[in-house]
Amino acid sequence: MHDRKRSGFKTRTRVDDARERLLGAAAPHGRTARVDLAQADARTLAERVTAPNPVPGYDRAAMDGWAVRAADTFGASARSPAVLRVAGEAENDDPVGPSDAVRVHTGSALPEGADAVVMIEETEQVGDELEVFDAVTERENVGDADEDVAAGQTLFEAGHRLRPSDLGLLKSVGLARVPVFEQPTVGVVPTGEELVQFDPQPGEVIETNGLTVSSLVSRWGGVATYRDVVTDDFEALRAAIQRDLTKDVVVTTGGSSVGERDLLPEVIDELGEVLVHGVALKPGHPVALGVVEETPVVSLPGYPVACIVNAVQFLRPLLKHVGGTDCPPLPTQEARLARKVSSEPGTRTFARVEVQEEEGERIALPTRTSGSGILSSVALADGWVVVPESREGIPEGEQVAVEDWEWSA
Amino acid sequence: MHDRKRSGFKTRTRVDDARERLLGAAAPHGRTARVDLAQADARTLAERVTAPNPVPGYDRAAMDGWAVRAADTFGASARSPAVLRVAGEAENDDPVGPSDAVRVHTGSALPEGADAVVMIEETEQVGDELEVFDAVTERENVGDADEDVAAGQTLFEAGHRLRPSDLGLLKSVGLARVPVFEQPTVGVVPTGEELVQFDPQPGEVIETNGLTVSSLVSRWGGVATYRDVVTDDFEALRAAIQRDLTKDVVVTTGGSSVGERDLLPEVIDELGEVLVHGVALKPGHPVALGVVEETPVVSLPGYPVACIVNAVQFLRPLLKHVGGTDCPPLPTQEARLARKVSSEPGTRTFARVEVQEEEGERIALPTRTSGSGILSSVALADGWVVVPESREGIPEGEQVAVEDWEWSA
Incomplete structure (x- = not known):
């Protein structure tokens, strides 16, 4: 609804630079529990x-056999076995005295008094006596108390x-x-005078971005407060952002471009600082990133797909950063691109694909790539292929990595 | 501690067959909310x-321009423009009467009375009049109410x-x-007379498997009830399984092999049916899978790594099956194997690896592969490489897929 959108951005910041500026302006909250x-x-x-x-906290038998005092076996051989007294079982807490042998199993605590274990294969029990056919040294076949x-x-x-x-x-x-x-707290503020919660009349649209972003925040380890819709009014938007400055992060959806009703960048500018406005990514370049009284503010575009793309690029790493951890890479799967994907050099492009198995091969089938308003194109996709700034599209048949942006982490 | 473990299994069922038998004996619970x-x-x-x-539920302008009645533009051209009356803005709910034009933006609801949109480029506003330089047909530049x-x-x-x-x-x-x-419910029953919750004395071991399995159950969408430790006593084990037959799944840890104190297979056999005992996988072949009064029972081995390997192979797909959904494949990342991994043909082997970046390349570094008791080898690993039954190890340098078993899904 904003006809200046396409031409309104003088410069578009590269994705990596935009993310770096955002993280650079946001500190880990540091609260612990x-x-x-x-x-x-x-x-x-x-x-x-x-x-x-x-x-384990105690010495253990590393073999099935007999716990002994090593000195009692010195000189033992097949011809001239040492003869010990069968003195019980480790499981019964029987101790090992001089010339005693106590039965142990792999993992048994070494009985008191013992300092070695003779392997079962090197022994023969004859009544109450145990013949030992090979000498053991101190600690032989014994696992240390701090082995693990x-x-x-x-x-x-x-x-x-x-x-x-x-x-x-x-x-x-x-x-x-x-x-x-503590889990980072996030105020999620959907904005737009056209938004309603249900029963849309002509010109009205059901609010969905706030719900989706709140669920993503949970998946990414944050605690979201999903706010009521705020209309496109400067004072109302300012109050909404100020209300959530007690949170670790404020996220808005909608009103982030350069049209008449795109007030968020102005509001952030008045309250604090706009770090980035307009990013070289597609779909979703009209994003604004800022900071107000040390609270980072991520102003996501209102088109549903653009909203999600930007949330993954900026909100996810921001939550990790604020919550004191690294941002793990999203899982990917390899697939063959079934149709070419177009992109402009200099712009990072996220091409939604469905992944299908065909004759044992994984195929990535691009869904609608133009337009960012079609929620079903992202809801029905299995992931996206990232076309880097350095490339102009990806040809059909190329092996690509399909990124799944909805894993929890 | 069970010296008959290595030799005790006459046959070992292949992983896929074991899983199939387990899922075949378990029905989706079907409870809804x-x-x-x-x-x-x-x-x-x-x-x-x-x-x-x-x-969107209503017709929308597909272009920035003017909403009109198409018939009013018939015959219009650059030489002989149609002249309409500027009658307001769509945002103000102004209707379109005969010879009216109402300003619309992309996405605006089509005003009442209009049946087409003239692109802004094909018009010129002169005071209260609008010159239209090209005819439009009915529905031209109009998005349907069910477009999305x-x-x-x-x-x-x-x-x-x-x-x-x-x-x-x-x-x-x-x-x-x-x-x-509903989320499937799971009774998690750690077993073993050596297990304590804290402060282990010689011969005692702190219970960890039940905690780990309970957390995995949550990650996999189930609701775990983490039970107290049950000792290696036939009656106690029987009572513990019977208590949890109200759950969708019973999982035990420990006592699943063929030693004297491995009572779980016998208990399951008495109460119901053992479907599988002993699986051709490593580490962790001494697993038992059964069913008691239609409740599947997964008896995991007590060695921590073996416990986890089997939980991922059997409990995860079982939970998905019982909960009414498919089991998504675990995410993997490609890496180059830094050292050879050994395995026996006929046995599916799970080789834990650490993944490191080296000069821009991802390297999979095998951790201790022998022994399944070292919890740190799995806790400190980033994933595992699956060596299929058809292979005898994987040579150094091969490109492998590292499976990350701890993603939530």
Whole structure:
């Protein structure tokens, strides 16, 4: 609805430069909490974590056999076996005295008094006696008390995003809770006088961007507050941004271009600083990135596809940065491009594709690439192919990496 | 601790066959709920969803220009323009009467009375008059009321796992809630007389598998109940499984092999049926899969790495199946194998690797591949390389796909 959109941007900042400016102006929030391991999955560690205790924490038999005192076996051979007394089982906590042998299994705690394990194959039990056919040295076939993890060993650095197996490792060293960064908070403010929540009349449009962005924020580890629609009014928009300056990040949708009703860049400029307005990406160049009283403000365009493309490029890394962790690359899958994709050199282009299997081969089938208003083209796509600034399109048949932007991380 | 483990399995079922048997014996639970779109992310649709309303729901201007009655422009040309009356703006709900022209922007609702749009370039406004230099036909430059989505159009089939952009699409057609399958419930039962929750004495081990598996269940869309440790006692184990037959799935950890204290296969056999015991995979062949009173029971081995490998192979697809959706393939990244990986033909091997960047190239560095007890080898790995049954190892330098088993989906 804004006829100056296409021609209105004098310059368009490159995607990487725009992201760098945004992250450079935003500080990690640094607030921490201690959470139970059972609640810590996918959270970000706020401190380096070292092991308070070793694992397993005690010497173990490394073989099935007999725990002994090594000195009792010195000189033993097949011809002249050492003869020990069968003194019980490690599982029964039987200790090993002089000339005793106690039955152990791989992983058993080494019984008190023992300092080595004779492999079962090197022995023969005869009644209450055990013949040992080979000498063992001290610590032979014994696993150290810190074999898996040493006390004081660094397990994870600050900024590490915890995974289920990490929780097991942390528990194994005796930890019950871990220090993590709080999840970043995000105010999500949909804007546009045409937006309604339901039952649109001619000229009205149902609000969808705020809902989608709020769900993406959750997937990316943030806590979204999905605000009511704000109309295209300078004062109303200013108040809406000011209300959410208590959040770690403010995101708006709509009104980010250069038309008469695109007020967000002006509002941000009045309240703080516009870092970037207009980015060399497609679809979705009319994005504005700014900062108000140290709170980063991401003003996403209102066209649904443009909104999502920019959210992935700027909001996702911003949330990670503010939340104290690195932004992991999105997963990709290789596929053969079924039709050529066009792009302008100098512009990073995100071409939505459907991925299909054809005769055992993965094919990437471009969906509608022109227009950014068609929500179904992104909802029904499996991912997108990123055409870098250095290229002018990608020819049919090329092997491409399809990026799936909706994974949780 | 079980010396018959290595030799005890007469046959080992192939991974794919074992999975097929398990899924074949488990039915989708079929329970449904209606949830608000704001809570529906990552949930699975229980029914096909069609659009109750079209999008946008009204005719729109497809160009910046003037809404007119096409008949008023018939015969117009640059030499002999049609002259219309400037009658207002679409944004003000001004209607189009005979010989009227109302200003429209791309996306504006077509004003009442208009049936076409003249592009701005084909006009010139002179005071209150508009000269039109080219005729338009009915519906020219007009977008249909169902241009984005038609009423009745199928948006998603039952079984579709919802993503943030899907939520936007569903909202845009006027839906507020959607029918989804309930999240599958899982009883997670760690077993083993050596297990304690903290402060292990010699011979004792801190319980970690139940915690890790519970977190994985959450990542995979299930709701885990993490039970207290159950000791290696037939009656206690039987009671523990019976208690959780109200769940959609029962998972145990430990006691799944063929040693004296490996009682789970026997318990399952007494209560129901063991479908598979022993699978041709490494690490982790001593897994048991069964069904008790129509509830699938997955008995995972107690060695931490073996536990995780089997959870990913069997529990993840089972949860998806029971929850009514397909199991998406795990994301992979290509890397060059830095050292050879060994495997036995006939056995599917999961070789944990760390992924590193070296001079712009991604390198997969195998971590300890022998032994399945070292939790740190999996917690500190970035993924694993799957060596199929048909191969005997993978040589150094080969390009491999590193599977990341901890993504949420």
